[in-house]
Amino acid sequence: MTDPMRTALATAYAHGPGKSIQASNRTVRPDRYRAAHSVALGSLADIPDFGPALVRTLTAALAPHRWEPWNPHNDHRAYPSPRCVYLTDAALRLGEHRWPIDPVRLLLEGERRLPDPSTVTSATVELTVEPHRLSDGYGTLRDALALLEAGHLSSALVEAGRANGLAVHASPQVGGGGSGVVAEVTIRHSTAVTWPWQQVSAARSSALGPRGLSADPRPLPAGVLQRLLQDSRPPTGSLAGRRGGGALRHRLAVRGVTGFTDGLYELGEGGLMALRPGQATQGIQSAFRFGPADIDVTGMNVVWVISADVDDVIRGQGPDGYTNALLSAGAAAQHVCSAAAAAGLFCRPVRSLDEPATEAAVQADIGEDIVYMLLVGRPRAQDFCYDLTDPEEPTWQ
The missing domain is CATH 3.40.109.10 (NADH Oxidase)
Structure with a gap:
């Protein structure tokens, strides 16, 4: 067995039992970078054929859906995250250029202008992980949790894209490349809705x-x-x-x-x-x-x-x-x-x-x-929460 394979096995077995998940004194909330310049995510709607569906897909998969005022981990999206810290960052790549996505403010961050909409034939969402956002008490287990979350988000994008009539394909990135990207989700125009919108939009209960x-x-x-x-x-x-x-x-x-x-x-x-x-x-x-x-x-x-x-x-x-x-x-x-x-x-x-x-x-x-x-x-009772989603039914269904 080669040294890289031994290292991979040692990493996997280090994620076993015995880890402490007690919070340390360090905050578990990330100090997220905020770009000085940004463009509204809705600007992507100008892309012919699939622009509006792309905006709906990114919003459904990435944006917060509800907030539970009684819960210490209270902001929830379409996919789960340990302690609602959100260890996965998404960036949109159009051609050779990329823009980090702010999922809360629904912005594409960066000074570079978006390309001419008529030249865009596909979009790729790059997923990177930030395990350090969890407290040190998690040890190496936080690496496994981050990758599990990235898998969740990739499927949230696949489901939302297919429900909006798009062709969507997720793929792992071997070794993370030089950019640290662990997975990519490629989105293209299609002509058929192939996933039920109900499974994207249904209210999700934490049952807590x-x-x-x-x-x-x-x-x-x-x-x-x-x-x-x-x-x-x-x-x-x-x-x-x-x-x-x-x-x-x-x-x-x-x-x-x-x-x-x-x-x-x-x-x-x-x-x-x-x-x-x-x-x-x-x-x-x-x-x-x-x-x-x-x-x-x-x-x-x-x-x-x-x-x-x-x-x-x-x-x-x-x-x-x-x-x-x-x-x-x-x-x-x-x-x-x-x-x-x-x-x-x-x-x-x-x-x-x-x-x-x-x-x-x-x-x-x-x-x-x-x-x-x-x-x-089955939940014992409906969670008390503030619904953050659009109250209007989508007109494309």
């Missing part, structure tokens, strides 16, 4: 209340879970790839769903395959440092576990294999989050867990590592 994170204890109808499985299939152009193929495995611990026996399942192209009946969510609860009063894992309707054989991935893809696996896992998780929102469910991604205990609970193979976990259920 004053008494912690828990699901409605009433049984969940079977049709809701079936819809979740169907609607979370990755679309063309997603970094998630084909479900049931590639480096990732998906296992679901199911509880309290009408028509489904409580137990552990594996998800592939053919749907759910039963692995073991019983209280599968109960076994996963012990993998959390938090008790049921804080995060009631046992009471979730679905605990969606994403895993990968990191050693095989790195041997097959080289040192960038682990990075690609994290991006892919984040991308797949975003599609689950969107499908859950459309079905009236919450979908809470988590990474602060005891990996060996989780691996035992889901019957992971030797050498297999937990990459990501999603807690899914």
Whole structure:
């Protein structure tokens, strides 16, 4: 094994259990650079054919959607971020030139003028990560969290673009290049709406209340879970790839769903395959440092576990294999989050867990590592929040 591959494996295994996520004295809010010159994102609407759809796509995927005044991590967008710090920055590239995007003020930053709209045939969104925005207490785990978030954002762009009738394709960038870009999303004109707008615009619940994170204890109808499985299939152009193929495995611990026996399942192209009946969510609860009063894992309707054989991935893809696996896992998780929102469910991604205990609970193979976990259920009550989205229905639908 080459030295770069050994380094990649060591990095992956350093993201395992034992990390402290206690906040340090250092602020977790980034001192974000603000450009002296900028242009309104809406100026892109002048691009023939796909300009207005491009503006709608970037706004839907990047801009804040709501603000929860009671929540210490209160500004929410179309994709989740640890403590709402937002570790991923996006920049728009048109031809050879790029403009950092301010997602809050909806501005393209920089002194360079936009090109003649008639010459623009495609746009590319470059994603870079800033793990240092999380507190030092996260250790090297913050690197993994940043890449997972970048995967989420790439899928948010793919979904929003396809819902606006655009051809969208996300791709990982090997080694980050000289610019530190970890993924790119290329957007072009198309003629068909190929993704439901409901999965882009549905209100997303964090399911976090004053008494912690828990699901409605009433049984969940079977049709809701079936819809979740169907609607979370990755679309063309997603970094998630084909479900049931590639480096990732998906296992679901199911509880309290009408028509489904409580137990552990594996998800592939053919749907759910039963692995073991019983209280599968109960076994996963012990993998959390938090008790049921804080995060009631046992009471979730679905605990969606994403895993990968990191050693095989790195041997097959080289040192960038682990990075690609994290991006892919984040991308797949975003599609689950969107499908859950459309079905009236919450979908809470988590990474602060005891990996060996989780691996035992889901019957992971030797050498297999937990990459990501999603807690899914019906909210007990609607979150109290300020809605920041446009109250008018989009006229293009």
